[in-house]
Amino acid sequence: MEVHVQPKTRTKMFCGCAVAPLNAPPNTYVCEICLGLPGTLPVANKAAVEACLKTALALNCEIPRHTKFDRKNYMYPDLPKGYQISQYDLPMSVSGHVEVATRKVRIRRVHLEEDTGKLVHAGDKLHKAWESYVDLNRAGVPLMEIVSEPDLRSADEARDYATELRTLLRAIGASEAEMEKGQMRVEPNISIRRAASDELGVKTELKNINSFRALHRAILFEVERQTQVLESGGRVVQETRGWSEAEQRTFSQRSKEFAEDYRYFPEPDLPPLEVERTWIDELRRNLPELPSVRRARLLDHLPAAQVAVIGADRELADLYENAVARGAPALPTANWIVNEVAPTGKLSPPENLAELMKLLHDGAITRDSAREVYVESVETGRTPAEIVAEHGYAQVSDESELRVLAEAVIDANPKAAADYRNGKKQAMQALMADLRKRAPHANPKVANELLLKLLA
Amino acid sequence: MIDDLTELTIKDAARLLRLGSISSAELVTAHVERIERLDPHVKAYLRFTPELWESQADEADRKIGQGEAPPLAGIPMAVKDVLCVRGVETTAGSQILRGFKPPYTATAVARLFEAGAVMLGVTNCDEFAMGSSTENSGYFPTRNPWDLDRVPGGSSGGSAAAVAAGEAMIALGSDTGGSIRQPAALCGVVGMKPTYGRVSRYGLIAFASSLDQIGPFARTVDDAAITLSLMAGFDPLDATSSDRPGLEVLNSSGGTVKGMRLGVPREYYDVKGIEPGVKAALDAALFILRNAGAEIVDVSLPHTDYGLAAYYIIAPAECSSNLARFDGVRYGLAEVDAPNITDEYMQTRRKGFGTEVRRRVMLGTYALSSGYYDAYYLKAQKVRTLIKRDFDEAFKKCDAIVSATSPTVAFPIGSKTQDPLSMYLCDVLTLGGNLAGLPGISVPCGTSDGLPVGLQVLGPQWGESVVLRVARSYEEASEIRAEVASVV
Numbered sequence: 001m002e003v004h005v006q007p008k009t010r011t012k013m014f015c016g017c018a019v020a021p022l023n024a025p026p027n028t029y030v031c032e033i034c035l036g037l038p039g040t041l042p043v044a045n046k047a048a049v050e051a052c053l054k055t056a057l058a059l060n061c062e063i064p065r066h067t068k069f070d071r072k073n074y075m076y077p078d079l080p081k082g083y084q085i086s087q088y089d090l091p092m093s094v095s096g097h098v099e100v101a102t103r104k105v106r107i108r109r110v111h112l113e114e115d116t117g118k119l120v121h122a123g124d125k126l127h128k129a130w131e132s133y134v135d136l137n138r139a140g141v142p143l144m145e146i147v148s149e150p151d152l153r154s155a156d157e158a159r160d161y162a163t164e165l166r167t168l169l170r171a172i173g174a175s176e177a178e179m180e181k182g183q184m185r186v187e188p189n190i191s192i193r194r195a196a197s198d199e200l201g202v203k204t205e206l207k208n209i210n211s212f213r214a215l216h217r218a219i220l221f222e223v224e225r226q227t228q229v230l231e232s233g234g235r236v237v238q239e240t241r242g243w244s245e246a247e248q249r250t251f252s253q254r255s256k257e258f259a260e261d262y263r264y265f266p267e268p269d270l271p272p273l274e275v276e277r278t279w280i281d282e283l284r285r286n287l288p289e290l291p292s293v294r295r296a297r298l299l300d301h302l303p304a305a306q307v308a309v310i311g312a313d314r315e316l317a318d319l320y321e322n323a324v325a326r327g328a329p330a331l332p333t334a335n336w337i338v339n340e341v342a343p344t345g346k347l348s349p350p351e352n353l354a355e356l357m358k359l360l361h362d363g364a365i366t367r368d369s370a371r372e373v374y375v376e377s378v379e380t381g382r383t384p385a386e387i388v389a390e391h392g393y394a395q396v397s398d399e400s401e402l403r404v405l406a407e408a409v410i411d412a413n414p415k416a417a418a419d420y421r422n423g424k425k426q427a428m429q430a431l432m433a434d435l436r437k438r439a440p441h442a443n444p445k446v447a448n449e450l451l452l453k454l455l456a
Numbered sequence: 457m458i459d460d461l462t463e464l465t466i467k468d469a470a471r472l473l474r475l476g477s478i479s480s481a482e483l484v485t486a487h488v489e490r491i492e493r494l495d496p497h498v499k500a501y502l503r504f505t506p507e508l509w510e511s512q513a514d515e516a517d518r519k520i521g522q523g524e525a526p527p528l529a530g531i532p533m534a535v536k537d538v539l540c541v542r543g544v545e546t547t548a549g550s551q552i553l554r555g556f557k558p559p560y561t562a563t564a565v566a567r568l569f570e571a572g573a574v575m576l577g578v579t580n581c582d583e584f585a586m587g588s589s590t591e592n593s594g595y596f597p598t599r600n601p602w603d604l605d606r607v608p609g610g611s612s613g614g615s616a617a618a619v620a621a622g623e624a625m626i627a628l629g630s631d632t633g634g635s636i637r638q639p640a641a642l643c644g645v646v647g648m649k650p651t652y653g654r655v656s657r658y659g660l661i662a663f664a665s666s667l668d669q670i671g672p673f674a675r676t677v678d679d680a681a682i683t684l685s686l687m688a689g690f691d692p693l694d695a696t697s698s699d700r701p702g703l704e705v706l707n708s709s710g711g712t713v714k715g716m717r718l719g720v721p722r723e724y725y726d727v728k729g730i731e732p733g734v735k736a737a738l739d740a741a742l743f744i745l746r747n748a749g750a751e752i753v754d755v756s757l758p759h760t761d762y763g764l765a766a767y768y769i770i771a772p773a774e775c776s777s778n779l780a781r782f783d784g785v786r787y788g789l790a791e792v793d794a795p796n797i798t799d800e801y802m803q804t805r806r807k808g809f810g811t812e813v814r815r816r817v818m819l820g821t822y823a824l825s826s827g828y829y830d831a832y833y834l835k836a837q838k839v840r841t842l843i844k845r846d847f848d849e850a851f852k853k854c855d856a857i858v859s860a861t862s863p864t865v866a867f868p869i870g871s872k873t874q875d876p877l878s879m880y881l882c883d884v885l886t887l888g889g890n891l892a893g894l895p896g897i898s899v900p901c902g903t904s905d906g907l908p909v910g911l912q913v914l915g916p917q918w919g920e921s922v923v924l925r926v927a928r929s930y931e932e933a934s935e936i937r938a939e940v941a942s943v944v
Contacts, residue, residue, distance in 0.1 A: 032560050036781045038553065038661040039540045039562060043695045073777050073824070075801055082780020134785065263824035265833060268665035268774055270695050 001158060002205075003146040003165055005175045006115075006183040007051030013114040013142035014042030014085065022181050026120070026135035034140035036080030041269050044069070048112060048142035049092070050283065051174040053275070055144055056093030056110045057284050058172050063093045068272040069112075073263040077134050078117040086113035086145075088264040090272075098168070099292050100161045106149035115141040144175075150189070150200060155219035159212050162186050163312065167291045171314045179211055186215055190222045192230070201226070202236040206250060208243045218243040222250050291317075306334040309342050316342060322350030328357035340371065346378045356384040363443050369393040397443040399450065405442060406450040409435045420455050428452075461486035462622035463940045466531055466679045469625065473520050473530050480516035480530025484509050484574055487532045491576070491623045494943050499598050500608075500618040502537050504577035505544055512574040519572065527686060529572030534579045534624035536615050539565050539670070540659040541575065548661040549583045549611075551594040552808025553788045562659025563694065564628065564670045564687040571686045576624055579614030583810045584779065585635055585663040587611050588882035591873055592812045599869070600643060601941035602907055606866040609639030609882075612673070616643040619673045622940035626683050627673040632663045633767055634861075634886025636671045637898035641861035641910020644900045645938045646680045646927070647673045649886075651918050652893030653698040655684070656691030664774040667767075667890040675938035677899060677928040684920070702918035711925040713933075714749030718742075718926065719854030723760035724885055730863040733904025738860045741901040741911045741930065745858070748933040750926075755850040755857065759842045760888065766843070767887045768880060769823050769836035775813075776820030782808065815876065844892045851916045856926045859885050861898040861910035885912060895920045899927045900938050 011018060012034055020029035033040040056063055070088035096107035117136035146165065152158045166177040166184060177184040191203035206222060209215050221243075226236050241250040266272075295311035298320075302310070310316045316337055323333050336357060341347065348356075356377065360370045365388055373387045380387075387393070396402065409431055410417045419427035428451065435447050461483050464472070472478045488509070495501055509532070516530035535541060538548045540558035547553035561569070569575070582592035590598040590613030598613045600606040601621035608617040612629030616639035619627050629636040631649035640647025648671045655670045662668060672683035690699040720742065725735075746752050784790035784804035791807055794800035809817070823832035850857060862882060872879045889896040894914050901911035911930065915923035931937065 032558070035786065037558060037560075037787070038546075038548070038556070038781065039538075039558065039657075039659040040560075041658050041694050043693065071777050073780060075780055075783060077783075077785045077797060080781060080786065082783060083777050261826045263777070263821065263826070263829075265773060265777070265824055265829075268696075269662075 001146075001148045001152065001161060001189065002187040003148075003162065004185040004187075005055070005144045005146060005165075005169060005177055007048050007055075007142050007144055007175050008173065009045055009047040009051065009142055011045060011047075012140040013045050013048055013112070014140055017140065019141055020137035024137055026133070027137060029137045030139070034080065035136060036082075036139075042085060042267075044270060044273070045142060049273070051142075052092050052110060052112045052144045053280065054172050054283055054287060055146070055169065055174045056096065057280070057287055058168055058174075058290055059093075059096035059098050059107045059110060059146070061093035061096030061107060061110055063275055063280055064090065065275060065277075066090060066272055067092050067275060069267040069270045070264045071267050074260060076116070077132070078119050078136075078139070080117065080136060080139055084114060084116060085267055085270070087111035092275075098161075098164060100157065100164045103151065103153070103157055105151045105161055108147045108149050110144055110146050113143050113145060115139065115143050150191075152188075155216045155223070158188055158219055159216045162212055162215055164291070167312050167314070171291050172288060185209070188215065188219055190219060190226065191236070192223060192226050201230075202238050204236065204238065204250075205240045206243055207240060207253065208245075210245065214243055214245060217248060218250060221248070225250065301330055302334050306331075306338050309338045310334060313342070315347060319347060319350055319353060323353040323357065326351055326354035328354040329361045332361055333357045340374060346375065348374060348378045352377050352383055359384060359388060363397055363445065364388070365393050366441065366444070369441070393441065396439065396441050397446050399446065402442060402447050402450050403454075405435060405439055406447060406454055409438065409451070410454060417455060460622070460940075462490045462625075464625065465676050466528065466625060466674070466682055467676075469531060470525075470527070470529070473516075474525060476520075480513040480520065480574065483530055484513045484532055484576070487576060487623065487625070490621075494601070494621050495623060497599065497604055497943060498601050498617050498621050498623070499596055500579055500614045500621065500623055501534065501577045502547070502549070502580045502593075502595055502614065503545055505541075505575050508541075508544070508575045512569070512572075516572050516574060526570070526572040527682065528568060531573050532576050532625050533568060533573040534576055534615055534618040534627035535565055536612050536627070536629045537578045537581050538585055538630050538661045538663075539628055540661065541565055541578075544578065546578065546661070547594070548585070549581045549593045549595065550808065550810070550813070551789060552782045552805070553661075556788050558659070560659060562670075563656035563691045565659065567687045568628075568683065573626070579612070579618055579627060581614055581629075582611035582635075583813050584661070584775065585611040585630055585632055585668075586775070586812050586816055588634070588638055588879050589867075589869075589872065590614060590639070591869065592810055594810055597869060600866045600907075601943045602644060603866065604943070606868050606907070607642070609642035609862070609866065611635040611639075612647075613639045613643075615673050616640050616645055616647060619643070619645045619675060620938070620941050621943055625674070626679060628670060629673055630660055630663070630668055630670050631886075631890065632667045632669075632771060633890050634883040636673065637886050637889075637896055637910065637912060638862050638882055640673055640898040641900075641912075642866040642908065644903075644908030644910075644941070645673055645675055646677055646897065646899050647671065648680045648684060648897040648923075649889065649895065650684055650688065650920055651700075651702070651895045652890075653696050653700070654688050654703075654895070654918075654920065656687075656689075656694040656697040658691055658693040658697075662774075662778040664771040665778060666774060667771060669890075675940070677897070677924060677931050680897070681924050681928075700918045702920050711928060712749060713745055713926055713929040715751075716749075716856065716926065717751045717753050717854040718745055719753050719755035719850050719857045721755050721757045721760070721850065721857060721859060723757050724857075724859035727760075727860075727863050727884055729881060730860065731865065731904060734860050734863060734865065734909050737902040737904055737909035738911065741934065742858065744934045745926075745930055748929055750929075753854050755853050757843070757846040757850060757888065759839060759846050760884075762839045763843050763888050763891060764880065764884055766836040766839035767883070767891060768819070769832050770840065770891075772816040772820030773823045773833050773836075774820065776817045776824065779809075779813070779817055784808075812876070840891045843888055847888070847892045847894060847914075847916070855915075856919070856922050857914040858926070859912050859914075861885060861912040865904050865907035865909060889914050893917055895923050897923050897927045899931055900936050901930070901934065902936055
């Protein structure tokens with residue numbers, strides 16, 4: 001997989017232009033440098049270099065002492081200088097790996113380069129366009145390219161790898177990695193081979209993939225397509241194929257049989273970088289806990305299903321661990337986060353969640369009440385205890401009060417009571433339902449025990 | 457009192473301006489009048505900048521009046537057509553950039569503006585600084601003020617001719633293989649290429665980025681030194697620029713070659729094609745330097761023969777990439793009647809670039825191609841390392857290196873245009889300094905057949921002070937001063 005990630009920086013890779021927000025009017029985030037006007041020179045963005053080094057460290061890469069930028073030469077209207085500044089034979093980092101589920105995916109390299117602009121074609125298709133426009137807002141935006149070795153074996157693994165990268169990049173603060181905003185672009189290279197053969201088949205590269213779902217589907221489609229080609233006696237052509245979201249299929253974009261000659265050579269405008277070991281040590285020291293390490297720790301006291309959700313998101317994991325540290329019970333809190341927080345994205349301060357979890361766990365409020373309290377607490381910032389007191393959500397567990405209620409329920413439902421006494425245990429459900437309707441704040445556990453006692 | 461304001465040095469002009477004997481406006485007017493009289497013959501300038509010279513001269517006079525004159529207040533300057541000046545058409549001597557007005561000013565120029573210099577106009581040059589005669593200009597050839605039938609050298613021929621003809625007091629050029637020093641020699645003025653990194657290249661339209669340096673033309677070593685010192689130093693816009701020391705002694709007078717060891721590389725002294733008159737002038741210069749107390753020592757630069765070949769791989773390789781941006785999409789010439797983008801590129805570039813530029817783009821593209829990279833570009837870089845090592849070894853035996861700047865004096869217009877290789881040989885004594893990134897200067901050292909000869913002084917990296925000391929001592933001891941050519 002080749003994954004392009006936009007590191008979190010204020011400015012572009014080689015000039016002082018702010019990184020354009022999505023959908024900014026064309027050519028409004030440009031200057032003489034990223035427009036490639038004659039006489040202008042690039043100066044490397046230290047924040048981008050730092051983000052790349054952090055990513056490399058998080059992916060267990062080696063960081064050579066010497067690295068440099070190179071020019072990749074080709075002419076295209078979205079490339080203002082006629083070359084892209086990238087890295088060729090001395091990338092920022094090499095030889096890393098990342099654990100994805102049970103697979104260890106080797107990372108070949110993580111390097112830094114600049115993005116190109118984009119072309120907007122008037123007309124529905126490129127070859128039918130009557131006019132093309134150039135928008136250079138993205139030209140010069142920094143990109144990290146993360147290249148993995150061919151270690152992924154299925155669409156599932158590819159998707160898991162991509163999500164793991166996103167989790168990791170966010171955890172270390174290197175990138176927002178929002179695929180929908182173009183901050184992360186994945187290009188899977190796919191080849192199939194005969195079972196028991198070590199030789200990889202001819203590969204195709206897929207582009208235009210805008211979501212993890214699209215990644216999964218595109219790979220499934222492409223595997224099926226290549227299988228059919230080979231089984232019908234054909235051969236797979238090495239090419240770049242685009243994924244069409246509308247048609248849910250891949251289509252041929254560009255043949256790679258005649259490889260373009262990019263005439264790479266060292267960028268003379270940028271002196272080679274000497275990466276100080278003290279800088280690397282400092283970055284390594286300040287790296288937050290990596291998602292894989294955190295997941296391993298979470299697995300010590302939570303089931304895998306909960307860890308899969310909580311461990312994939314730094315904010316959820318922080319909320320969980322901080323709430324538990326404040327006395328919240330582990331598993332109920334994890335379940336709460338999986339069921340109530342992850343789907344809505346409503347994050348409460350950990351102390352409020354801890355308080356709410358204790359109220360629920362002690363039977364002071366019902367689960368239904370807890371949901372309402374949680375939402376209100378997130379929206380108003382008030383503590384759960386305040387909200388419970390104000391709304392009278394407190395659960396009634398007092399046996400003398402509940403005995404009166406239970407007797408009333410039995411009186412009002414003589415048939416159900418008789419059925420239960422005659423051995424139809426499920427009749428209890430109707431009785432409990434009536435009880436909850438009459439008294440929503442009644443502690444269901446105590447009430448149930450009372451009903452059982454009265455009907456015995 | 458003053459015969460001709462166009463023959464002053466910076467030092468004298470500054471004194472007269474401060475005394476109130478002359479105004480900046482008068483100084484500029486004298487130059488403009490001389491330009492009007494001579495430039496139709498010399499053709500040093502491509503364009504003039506009256507708005508700039510008027511406002512800058514006014515500003516200079518105002519500051520002088522307030523006693524706050526910066527060091528170059530009111531000094532008339534010409535700028536080579538490869539240095540971007542905000543709002544001024546800048547074309548690198550090429551039709552492909554016709555009409556291009558950059559929205560920014562090159563750092564070197566901006567610093568001289570800050571120092572009070574007054575810009576008179578844009579000087580002619582070989583297209584994208586590729587050439588040694590200014591005949592490759594996309595506009596017209598410039599003529600040598602000492603003999604209008606001869607070339608001024610190049611690529612910065614317009615700047616050299618302007619200073620030689622008294623059409624500017626100082627001028628800026630760029631030097632990739634000798635493009636400042638060689639025309640300075642052929643026009644009989646002082647021209648200096650600093651250490652690579654000494655002057656910011658920001659705003660210099662690139663020919664070969666790892667070789668290009670901006671430098672001054674003047675009629676005295678001091679004037680060149682002052683101008684250089686005012687544009688030198690680190691620039692946040694150029695990652696290859698530096699604040700390294702080495703310019704400290706520039707403004708102190710005196711300095712002597714007494715006790716200095718000056719190396720004469722035998723490969724330079726006996727270079728193929730050196731004219732007897734040039735060699736005689738060099739011998740005379742060595743005699744004067746020895747008399748002034750220098751020890752002349754024999755040194756060797758054994759890889760000199762390979763330098764030219766390496767240079768003509770590296771420079772075209774970088775130029776093929778640097779010139780890719782001239783595609784007609786965003787600025788400059790655009791042939792838009794093509795059926796597709798590839799044809800549009802080809803038509804624009806075929807029409808916009810001259811023969812020599814196209815030749816070098818093709819040479820460089822070939823040298824970088826897959827399968828040829830190792831044999832050409834990589835090997836040339838290895839030769840470059842050997843050449844640097846040659847100089848390192850030589851500087852263990854001497855403080856500075858002296859040689860002729862050009863093997864020949866100014867040659868007749870048209871005499872080498874049909875033979876690119878003979879033109880490339882013009883740079884054989886200068887391009888080593890570019891490959892090794894060294895500072896070098898050319899100072900007038902007499903004439904041969906009535907045409908100026910230049911003495912080149914090369915110093916170790918960041919050793920401008922050494923180079924200037926030798927050049928100034930020679931200038932004093934020889935009593936040879938750049939003269940203003942009488943022209944017609």
